[in-house]
Amino acid sequence: MAPLSASGRRAAILATAVLLTTSACAGNAAGKPGDGPIPVASILDLTGPLSIYGTPKSNVAKLAVDDINASGGVLGRKLKLVAYDSQSQTDKNVEYAGQAATKDEAAVVMGGITSASREAMRPALQRTRTLYFYNSLYEGGVCDRNQVITGETASQFLDPLINYAAANLGKKMYVVAADYNYGRISTQWIQKYAAQYGAKVVGTDFVSLDSGDFGAVLNNIQREAPDVVVSVLVGSNHVPFYREFAAKGLGAKIKIVSPSFGLGNEQEILSPAEAKGIVTSYNYYQELDNPANKAFREKYAAAYGAKHAYITDLAVSEWNGWHLWAEAVRKAGSLDRDKVLKVIESGTLSIDSPSGTIKVDGPTHHVTEDITLATVNDKRGFDLLKTFPAQPPQYEKTVCDLVRNPTLNRAFTPA
Amino acid sequence: MPLDYLANAGTNILFDVATLVLVSLGLSIVFGMMGVINMAHGEFIMIGAFTVVLAVRQGVPLWAAMVAGPVVTGLVGVVTERLLIRRLYGKRIEGTLLATFGLGLILQQGATLLLGSSPEGIATPLGSFSLGRYSIGWYSLVIVAAALALVGLVLLLFLRTRYGLLARATMQNRAMAANLGIDTSRINMLTFGLGSALAGAAGALLAPVVAVVPTMGIPLISSAFITVVLGGPAVVTGTAASAGLLGLVRQVVTLLSTPLLGTAALLVAATVILRLLPGGISGRYRRTTL
Numbered sequence: 001m002a003p004l005s006a007s008g009r010r011a012a013i014l015a016t017a018v019l020l021t022t023s024a025c026a027g028n029a030a031g032k033p034g035d036g037p038i039p040v041a042s043i044l045d046l047t048g049p050l051s052i053y054g055t056p057k058s059n060v061a062k063l064a065v066d067d068i069n070a071s072g073g074v075l076g077r078k079l080k081l082v083a084y085d086s087q088s089q090t091d092k093n094v095e096y097a098g099q100a101a102t103k104d105e106a107a108v109v110m111g112g113i114t115s116a117s118r119e120a121m122r123p124a125l126q127r128t129r130t131l132y133f134y135n136s137l138y139e140g141g142v143c144d145r146n147q148v149i150t151g152e153t154a155s156q157f158l159d160p161l162i163n164y165a166a167a168n169l170g171k172k173m174y175v176v177a178a179d180y181n182y183g184r185i186s187t188q189w190i191q192k193y194a195a196q197y198g199a200k201v202v203g204t205d206f207v208s209l210d211s212g213d214f215g216a217v218l219n220n221i222q223r224e225a226p227d228v229v230v231s232v233l234v235g236s237n238h239v240p241f242y243r244e245f246a247a248k249g250l251g252a253k254i255k256i257v258s259p260s261f262g263l264g265n266e267q268e269i270l271s272p273a274e275a276k277g278i279v280t281s282y283n284y285y286q287e288l289d290n291p292a293n294k295a296f297r298e299k300y301a302a303a304y305g306a307k308h309a310y311i312t313d314l315a316v317s318e319w320n321g322w323h324l325w326a327e328a329v330r331k332a333g334s335l336d337r338d339k340v341l342k343v344i345e346s347g348t349l350s351i352d353s354p355s356g357t358i359k360v361d362g363p364t365h366h367v368t369e370d371i372t373l374a375t376v377n378d379k380r381g382f383d384l385l386k387t388f389p390a391q392p393p394q395y396e397k398t399v400c401d402l403v404r405n406p407t408l409n410r411a412f413t414p415a
Numbered sequence: 416m417p418l419d420y421l422a423n424a425g426t427n428i429l430f431d432v433a434t435l436v437l438v439s440l441g442l443s444i445v446f447g448m449m450g451v452i453n454m455a456h457g458e459f460i461m462i463g464a465f466t467v468v469l470a471v472r473q474g475v476p477l478w479a480a481m482v483a484g485p486v487v488t489g490l491v492g493v494v495t496e497r498l499l500i501r502r503l504y505g506k507r508i509e510g511t512l513l514a515t516f517g518l519g520l521i522l523q524q525g526a527t528l529l530l531g532s533s534p535e536g537i538a539t540p541l542g543s544f545s546l547g548r549y550s551i552g553w554y555s556l557v558i559v560a561a562a563l564a565l566v567g568l569v570l571l572l573f574l575r576t577r578y579g580l581l582a583r584a585t586m587q588n589r590a591m592a593a594n595l596g597i598d599t600s601r602i603n604m605l606t607f608g609l610g611s612a613l614a615g616a617a618g619a620l621l622a623p624v625v626a627v628v629p630t631m632g633i634p635l636i637s638s639a640f641i642t643v644v645l646g647g648p649a650v651v652t653g654t655a656a657s658a659g660l661l662g663l664v665r666q667v668v669t670l671l672s673t674p675l676l677g678t679a680a681l682l683v684a685a686t687v688i689l690r691l692l693p694g695g696i697s698g699r700y701r702r703t704t705l
């Protein structure tokens with residue numbers, strides 16, 4: 001998911017440069033024999049505007065690797081985490097992906113937060129045949145044999161959200177979205193699901209990621225007077241939208257549902273009066289009541305202090321990614337990419353996670369997982385409304401079968 | 416066009432202009448009077464905003480906290496001038512540019528380490544009133560009034576106080592002012608402190624309408640720089656005129672099309688005007704105009 005000026009051309013050139021220099025030693029990723037620790041890499045944004053997502057994700061990634069090592073590592077060896085800070089710049093994602101694959105010879109690379117950074121890293125890691133885990137919810141549709149995606153896709157978490165809004169909040173919807181691939185493609189999905197559930201999208205506005213000016217958008221919303229605003233806004237620059245919406249007292253007549261609210265802990269930045277009642281749908285909430293989550297939260301508090309920020313869905317996807325990979329390696333009995341992929345595609349790989357059971361869907365390289373609807377409460381957290389167990393990656397299943405067609409390498413979109 | 420639409424659009428324009436004035440006034444004073452480009456201006460705005468948020472968290476009433484914002488930021492500015500900026504006077508302009516850029520990064524990352532990346536904020540106060548189909552927040556009018564008041568106060572300070580007289584003398588001819596016995600080093604400290612305090616005031620006033628996070632200065636600072644450059648040498652009135660023009664262009668285009676085109680229109684307007692008036696809007700004012 002999430003943002004940033006892709007500077008696509010520049011990233012592509014850089015990727016090419018990195019690859020030209022590295023392809024000579026490609027394919028060796030997991031082949032290194034020996035008993036030393038296994039190098040694995042994480043590439044996340046720890047500085048710059050994306051650090052609001054990257055820092056908590058990195059916290060959880062470290063915790064997950066420690067947890068795997070505490071239970072003996074994999075194949076009798078410990079993991080050695082090489083953590084890169086991509087500094088909220090897509091070209092850095094590509095650069096570090098190349099470094100992780102060739103210099104560190106990482107057995108797996110996990111990272112990228114925005115859809116833009118994922119799309120930049122994918123080809124780089126395909127070329128070196130280094131297994132790549134993308135642990136963030138996103139717009140869905142990416143089909144790539146070298147990649148495993150452990151976050152929710154639109155058909156998993158947008159479908160129930162729009163269904164809920166149409167059934168309970170009203171049929172007249174207005175979409176405000178961040179202006180890049182995540183926001184644009186999510187808006188296509190929202191229009192599709194709205195039509196499916198008998199609702200109507202009466203207006204859409206796209207706001208650039210570095211803009212915090214919502215005057216005109218709020219004018220449009222007031223003019224159209226919808227029942228529901230679907231907010232696909234991303235990043236701290238967009239938080240003023242919720243502020244102004246509340247300051248104008250619009251919440252009395254119009255409800256907000258969002259497939260992005262809370263991922264940057266917006267409910268902590270805003271006051272409870274401004275955020276209360278916003279409805280979201282994710283795989284993980286801190287409030288989930290299960291033994292794995294209880295144990296996870298204790299570990300997190302022990303590592304990062306009892307007064308830590310709310311643990312987001314985006315962060316817990318890192319936990320799921322690392323544990324799924326470790327489990328796949330154990331089952332494969334090898335670090336070799338193709339042997340690990342065989343386990344991924346077997347359809348038998350699953351873990352018991354803080355966010356419920358996570359089961360890998362073999363043909364799509366996505367996961368089947370629980371989705372919970374929840375509303376922001378007045379304690380800067382969420383009240384859980386309803387859980388939909390074991391939601392498969394519906395849309396991906398209709399377009400992507402990597403078992404039958406392993407060379408398929410595409411990002412599908414609904415329109 | 417219906418009346419309620421126009422009235423609402425009018426408040427949007429006023430709010431945008433006021434925001435531009437707030438974020439660029441301190442930058443303009445430090446640049447115009449001292450020749451220092453303060454790349455950490457956005458982070459000074461952030462310090463002002465965080466002062467308010469932290470004070471409110473300690474139970475200080477919002478309005479009192481808003482006074483503390485500029486005071487704390489002004490003191491940070493004075494310390495910065497003494498420890499960092501002072502060593503770079505008379506050297507190439509890149510010196511202060513790089514030093515303040517580095518300072519900005521340090522402040523940003525320091526705030527992240529100290530407060531986390533999603534610290535608890537405060538709600539917009541005062542509620543709203545309706546105008547036909549539209550609803551307008553009272554606080555946006557407070558911002559407009561505050562921007563006007565700050566411009567007035569700064570003009571009074573420069574035109575009616577002894578510090579103002581000495582600061583203007585130093586700005587016009589530093590060597591001569593020093594020869595006449597003006598302590599220009601002290602004037603520099605006070606002027607940088609004033610510019611920083613104005614950044615702090617902007618942060619304090621905006622704290623309840625934006626997301627108060629360590630990176631909050633980044634989106635504000637680019638339009639502030641454009642406003643200052645377009646304003647030209649008259650540090651107060653030039654900047655205010657420039658903010659008025661840019662805010663008007665941006666909001667009118669935004670209202671008629673999309674926010675993206677509004678921002679594009681702002682940049683086009685700034686480019687065209689600078690092509691026609693290379694010295695900025697106030698380039699042809701009398702040289703001593705503030």
